[in-house]
Amino acid sequence: MSNLNAIPRVVISHSPTVLETMPNLSSILNRNLYVKRDDCTGLAGGGNKTRKLEYLVAAALATNADTLLTIGGIQSNHARQTAAAAAKFGLSCELVLEDVKGTPKIDYHQNGNILLDKVLGAKIHCVSDDVNSNEYALELVKRLKQEGRKPYLIPVGGSSEIGSLGYVQCAQEIVSQIKQQALVLDHIVLATGSAGTQAGLLAGLILAGIDIPVMGICVSRPAAEQVALVTVLLEKTLILLGLDKKLAKGKVFANGDYYGEGYGIPTNETIEAITLSAQHEGVILDPVYTGKGMAGLIDLCRQGVFHEDSNILFIHTGGSQGLFAYQEIFNHS
Ligand SMILES: Cc1ncc(COP(=O)(O)O)c(C=O)c1O
Numbered sequence: 001m002s003n004l005n006a007i008p009r010v011v012i013s014h015s016p017t018v019l020e021t022m023p024n025l026s027s028i029l030n031r032n033l034y035v036k037r038d039d040c041t042g043l044a045g046g047g048n049k050t051r052k053l054e055y056l057v058a059a060a061l062a063t064n065a066d067t068l069l070t071i072g073g074i075q076s077n078h079a080r081q082t083a084a085a086a087a088k089f090g091l092s093c094e095l096v097l098e099d100v101k102g103t104p105k106i107d108y109h110q111n112g113n114i115l116l117d118k119v120l121g122a123k124i125h126c127v128s129d130d131v132n133s134n135e136y137a138l139e140l141v142k143r144l145k146q147e148g149r150k151p152y153l154i155p156v157g158g159s160s161e162i163g164s165l166g167y168v169q170c171a172q173e174i175v176s177q178i179k180q181q182a183l184v185l186d187h188i189v190l191a192t193g194s195a196g197t198q199a200g201l202l203a204g205l206i207l208a209g210i211d212i213p214v215m216g217i218c219v220s221r222p223a224a225e226q227v228a229l230v231t232v233l234l235e236k237t238l239i240l241l242g243l244d245k246k247l248a249k250g251k252v253f254a255n256g257d258y259y260g261e262g263y264g265i266p267t268n269e270t271i272e273a274i275t276l277s278a279q280h281e282g283v284i285l286d287p288v289y290t291g292k293g294m295a296g297l298i299d300l301c302r303q304g305v306f307h308e309d310s311n312i313l314f315i316h317t318g319g320s321q322g323l324f325a326y327q328e329i330f331n332h333s
Pocket residue numbers: 047048076077078157159191192193194195196197198286289290317318319320
């Protein structure tokens with residue numbers, strides 16, 4: 001028993017999302033690859049943040065908020081989905097979007113997610129990469145309150161213990177889908193950034209009493225720092241669920257080998273992963289998160305870390321809208 005069903009949630013996502021095979025990539029890599037299509041959660045293009053927002057919007061509505069305020073990079077998928085959730089629930093949306101060093105010169109500031117943020121009616125505050133966007137957001141909260149507004153601040157990536165509950169829910173879906181498909185998974189792989197997706201998924205698997213190793217491929221920081229971040233959030237999520245935080249011990253794995261030069265800067269392996277998935281499965285990944293996640297999965301297969309014939313589930317967390325900000329990396333042919 002856990003507290004999950006007692007915690008307020010609004011239903012936004014198209015779920016359960018499909019869990020399907022990737023037959024062509026499976027034969028290229030000599031492993032059995034499956035994909036959980038969380039890129040198809042339905043909210044303004046979908047993605048993993050929609051699940052987190054189901055709990056975050058419910059928490060915001062419980063405080064009578066009239067505005068959702070959040071923080072991210074200029075091409076934040078989380079910001080896009082927050083803007084869409086705000087629109088759906090009749091709330092205003094304020095986005096603090098930070099510039100990211102080393103990202104493309106053309107389109108990054110105008111196309112992809114930021115274009116959709118504008119279409120969705122969000123008010124955008126662009127800040128340079130030397131400004132502390134968390135502090136900026138706290139100041140903005142103060143200013144909005146002085147104007148009589150009721151803002152609800154959602155942390156970067158929606159990664160609080162409340163947001164992580166969206167992935168506890170997703171873990172429950174996966175558990176029931178693999179039972180239905182009589183599938184025994186050896187590994188789950190996903191891109192890990194602000195940590196809520198990995199922490200929530202792990203909490204959900206722990207809650208279900210199922211031990212499948214979850215490999216987070218780092219996209220925001222080196223592995224040791226990522227493990228620490230995910231562990232803290234996993235412990236908080238377990239506590240929120242009414243479980244013992246000690247259950248987090250030994251569960252968090254992160255691999256920093258595919259991170260490259262930094263957040264938002266795709267590597268050659270990222271581009272290869274995007275191309276392979278698109279051209280063999282018709283599945284579109286993104287240059288910031290899922291392209292790196294899939295690059296990690298492919299390499300861990302090629303290195304033999306994931307053994308031949310093992311069953312591997314990739315969580316497709318979305319993000320393809322960001323591709324339109326990165327056209328220059330695909331314009332060679
Ligand atoms: C497409 C996509 N995949 C993965 C992630 C990483 O999820 P998390 O921040 O919960 O670690 C994000 C976060 O923004 C994302 O937008």
